[in-house]
Amino acid sequence: MKVLAIGLLLVAVLAAQVPYERIVAAEKEPGNWLTYSGNYQGHRYSPLSQLTPANVGGLKVRWAKQFTMGRTQVSPIVVDGIMYITAPNRAEALDLRSGNTLWKWERPIPRDYQSIGFGQVNRGPAILDDKLYVATLDCYLVALDAKTGQQRWAVKVEDYKPGYSMTLAPLAIKGKVIVGVSGGEAGIRGFVDAYDAATGKLAWRFYTIPGPGEPGHETWAGDSWKTGAGSSWVTGSYDAELNLVYWGIGNPGPDWNGDSRKGDNLYSCSFVALDGDTGKLKWHFQFTPHDTHDWDSTHVPVLLDAEVRGKKRKLVVNPNRNAFYYALDRVTGEFVAGREYAKQTWAKGLDDKGRPVPVPGMEPNAEGVLVWPALNGATVWFSPSYSPRTGLLYVMTRESGATYYKREAEYKPGTFFAGGGETRIPEREQWGALRALEATSGKKVWEFRLQSPPWAGVLSTAGGLVFSGTNEGNIFAVDAKTGQPLWDFQAGGMVAANPISFLVDGKQHVALAAERVLYVFGLP
Amino acid sequence: MWQLLVVAAFAQSAHDAVADVALGKRIFDSQCTVCHGQGGTGGRGPALTKPLLPKAPDDGALRKVIAMGLPPEMPGSWQLSVREVASVAGYVRSLGSVKPEPLPGDAGRGFALFKTTGCSGCHLVNGVGTAVGPDLSAIGARRNAAFLKRAMVEPSKDLPDGYLLVNLITAEGKVARGVVAAEDPFSIQIRYVSNGNYESFRKSGLKEIQRQPGESTMPAYGNLPAGQVDDLVAYLASLRGDSK
Numbered sequence: 001m002k003v004l005a006i007g008l009l010l011v012a013v014l015a016a017q018v019p020y021e022r023i024v025a026a027e028k029e030p031g032n033w034l035t036y037s038g039n040y041q042g043h044r045y046s047p048l049s050q051l052t053p054a055n056v057g058g059l060k061v062r063w064a065k066q067f068t069m070g071r072t073q074v075s076p077i078v079v080d081g082i083m084y085i086t087a088p089n090r091a092e093a094l095d096l097r098s099g100n101t102l103w104k105w106e107r108p109i110p111r112d113y114q115s116i117g118f119g120q121v122n123r124g125p126a127i128l129d130d131k132l133y134v135a136t137l138d139c140y141l142v143a144l145d146a147k148t149g150q151q152r153w154a155v156k157v158e159d160y161k162p163g164y165s166m167t168l169a170p171l172a173i174k175g176k177v178i179v180g181v182s183g184g185e186a187g188i189r190g191f192v193d194a195y196d197a198a199t200g201k202l203a204w205r206f207y208t209i210p211g212p213g214e215p216g217h218e219t220w221a222g223d224s225w226k227t228g229a230g231s232s233w234v235t236g237s238y239d240a241e242l243n244l245v246y247w248g249i250g251n252p253g254p255d256w257n258g259d260s261r262k263g264d265n266l267y268s269c270s271f272v273a274l275d276g277d278t279g280k281l282k283w284h285f286q287f288t289p290h291d292t293h294d295w296d297s298t299h300v301p302v303l304l305d306a307e308v309r310g311k312k313r314k315l316v317v318n319p320n321r322n323a324f325y326y327a328l329d330r331v332t333g334e335f336v337a338g339r340e341y342a343k344q345t346w347a348k349g350l351d352d353k354g355r356p357v358p359v360p361g362m363e364p365n366a367e368g369v370l371v372w373p374a375l376n377g378a379t380v381w382f383s384p385s386y387s388p389r390t391g392l393l394y395v396m397t398r399e400s401g402a403t404y405y406k407r408e409a410e411y412k413p414g415t416f417f418a419g420g421g422e423t424r425i426p427e428r429e430q431w432g433a434l435r436a437l438e439a440t441s442g443k444k445v446w447e448f449r450l451q452s453p454p455w456a457g458v459l460s461t462a463g464g465l466v467f468s469g470t471n472e473g474n475i476f477a478v479d480a481k482t483g484q485p486l487w488d489f490q491a492g493g494m495v496a497a498n499p500i501s502f503l504v505d506g507k508q509h510v511a512l513a514a515e516r517v518l519y520v521f522g523l524p
Numbered sequence: 525m526w527q528l529l530v531v532a533a534f535a536q537s538a539h540d541a542v543a544d545v546a547l548g549k550r551i552f553d554s555q556c557t558v559c560h561g562q563g564g565t566g567g568r569g570p571a572l573t574k575p576l577l578p579k580a581p582d583d584g585a586l587r588k589v590i591a592m593g594l595p596p597e598m599p600g601s602w603q604l605s606v607r608e609v610a611s612v613a614g615y616v617r618s619l620g621s622v623k624p625e626p627l628p629g630d631a632g633r634g635f636a637l638f639k640t641t642g643c644s645g646c647h648l649v650n651g652v653g654t655a656v657g658p659d660l661s662a663i664g665a666r667r668n669a670a671f672l673k674r675a676m677v678e679p680s681k682d683l684p685d686g687y688l689l690v691n692l693i694t695a696e697g698k699v700a701r702g703v704v705a706a707e708d709p710f711s712i713q714i715r716y717v718s719n720g721n722y723e724s725f726r727k728s729g730l731k732e733i734q735r736q737p738g739e740s741t742m743p744a745y746g747n748l749p750a751g752q753v754d755d756l757v758a759y760l761a762s763l764r765g766d767s768k
Contacts, residue, residue, distance in 0.1 A: 069596065070596060070597070088596070114593065114599035114600065115596065115597065115599065116599055117558050117559070119568070119596075119597060120596035120597065185558055255558075368562065375567075403562070405553070405557070405562045407553040407554050407557070408550070408553075408554055409554060410554070412603050414603075415555065415601070415603050416554065416555045416556075416558055418554070418555075418557075418558045419554065420553070420554075420557065420562075421553070421557025421558055421560075421561060421562045421567070422557075422561065422562060422567065423561050423562045423563060423565045424561065424565070424566075424567065427685070428685070428688070428737075448709070449709065450709050451707055451708055451709055470708055470709060472706075472707070472708035472709070473708070474708050474709060474710055476709070476710065485709070485710065485728070488709075488710045490708075
């Protein structure tokens with residue numbers, strides 16, 4: 001038996017293309033992009049330095065990939081000359097030199113599938129060993145053979161009919177693939193799941209809303225916990241040393257009517273730190289207790305080590321949808337620093353534990369109440385970027401307010417359970433900015449002003465550049481130190497995706513999608 | 525399977541269903557505002573506050589869209605009865621158009637004034653006139669009399685989208701004045717009011733962009749006799765986009 005086990009292990013090692021050890025040391029191979037955020041720390045930072053403020057003006061489109069479904073939000077994976085992309089219930093492997101399709105995979109979307117409260121998108125795949133992992137709209141986690149696209153296994157994560165769905169890129173850690181679910185407007189009970197990467201067997205499930213008898217359950221009135229939402233629809237981060245998985249949790253439900261769910265509604269609008277082996281909660285931090293504005297904290301947690309007030313700290317930082325920036329101790333969850341980074345009118349500030357001090361009368365009501373930020377928040381699902389070279393956190397920031405209304409909410413499985421809505425202020429009064437914040441405090445260092453509240457993520461590079469895109473269709477680069485614009489390209493459609501960087505034949509390239517087209521840029 | 529059932533049930537009784545607009549509003553508020561905004565002002569989904577909805581040109585089409593959804597983004601509403609669907613459709617329809625109201629002016633006289641006081645020198649009505657300002661062919665369905673009057677007397681108060689005046693100061697100190705046709709963080713395109721021609725500028729080559737949100741290219745018509753203003757308002761209110 002032992003011999004057989006060793007034999008199997010050998011086969012596994014030989015077949016492995018992207019063992020965990022490669023991903024955990026991603027900075028050693030900057031020519032690839034091995035996980036959603038480029039590294040487990042959620043940095044979306046490229047250690048490549050060929051592109052610089054001096055030469056970025058010469059960037060040209062090298063190839064483009066057209067998608068057949070709507071606007072893509074994909075953040076590709078790049079490994080050893082191949083780019084892996086996804087669309088809803090689809091995946092493709094592309095030749096990195098030409099963009100030609102090497103294989104494609106598709107899983108039919110059931111006819112009765114409905115997206116309740118979000119777009120039909122997919123934000124990317126994950127890779128581990130010899131498999132590519134894709135989360136589907138009908139809530140399956142699928143493992144594909146990375147070489148051929150043939151299906152190895154598919155497991156049902158949850159039933160899509162009551163509103164569960166998946167749009168995120170899975171997070172593959174050692175031996176496990178982790179996913180979260182959408183459905184925060186449909187009265188689901190959210191969770192974070194880990195599956196055995198080889199077999200697809202459920203390894204652990206962490207419910208984002210504690211059940212009876214569990215700590216935190218008392219933060220939900222009556223039976224409201226059963227339909228309390230707490231979705232988990234954006235990819236988390238991982239500290240390999242601490243073996244902790246960090247995940248952002250969505251809004252409580254019903255979104256804009258909190259009457260039936262009196263209490264803080266843990267762990268909605270929180271970051272949770274989960275043991276990678278067991279899924280056990282190590283700590284939590286709630287950004288917006290008893291949220292009534294749909295301010296999901298479904299953000300990529302950004303992990304960094306820095307000195308704060310003379311003390312070395314292991315931090316997790318987050319520019320939150322609620323317009324406050326947070327730096328937390330990622331070992332304990334303790335609040336270290338925080339401040340407003342975009343216009344907000346709902347809180348007087350944060351107390352010394354990081355809990356917001358609410359301004360009275362800012363909850364939605366029948367007549368409507370004007371609050372900043374609007375429901376899409378000061379930032380949303382798209383990624384910020386942290387550059388260890390500048391110590392700055394770059395975030396696309398939305399400056400927008402809305403009149404929030406409270407309405408009745410009746411739970412019927414598979415329908416909207418939202419209890420209100422918003423009317424945004426006129427478009428001409430909304431704007432946006434790419435902001436560079438001091439990563440340890442959130443203090444603004446510079447900003448590059450945008451025409452309208454953006455939907456694009458950010459990439460920073462060791463070459464001293466920051467890349468992103470606009471609603472007006474520009475894909476652009478600015479100087480990472482000053483925010484000075486250096487290069488822009490009209491891509492012909494709104495940018496609502498995350499950029500990445502990699503090498504093609506030893507030359508640095510950048511990829512970012514606009515509308516239905518993924519562009520790959522390089523120097524001629 | 526349920527989709528087929530919905531279609532069958534829908535086909536049977538869709539035309540018999542009577543809309544209850546108040547019920548429609550209640551359902552809209554709890555089910556639709558997430559994407560379409562309170563009062564249908566738009567958000568993730570399109571605004572519904574317009575007389576003509578491109579994907580639902582008539583009541584039948586609108587009821588079908590509500591019942592079946594518009595894949596991939598808009599879910600259907602299998603949970604609603606045929607009557608409820610009709611009610612939501614009735615409410616949505618009510619968002620798009622201003623109800624006709626009794627007005628003191630005379631639309632016929634207003635029509636004559638529209639030509640003689642210079643309005644048609646800048647506005648199209650059913651394809652006739654000059655296309656400088658907004659097309660007014662359906663303005664009466666979108667705006668009430670009070671708004672129309674204010675727009676005539678104080679045109680800079682409610683500037684329509686796409687008519688923001690701007691002065692661009694170039695690096696050489698030249699001034700280009702026009703209406704902003706398009707703009708992104710890196711470039712701006714303006715339309716000259718005088719001749720309708722466009723010009724494109726890189727922002728890096730501009731010294732200054734002076735936006736004039738309080739100004740309109742339309743002259744104020746406050747000095748017209750009150751009776752004539754009423755007649756013009758009556759004429760504009762009668763333009764409901766129903767001319768084919």
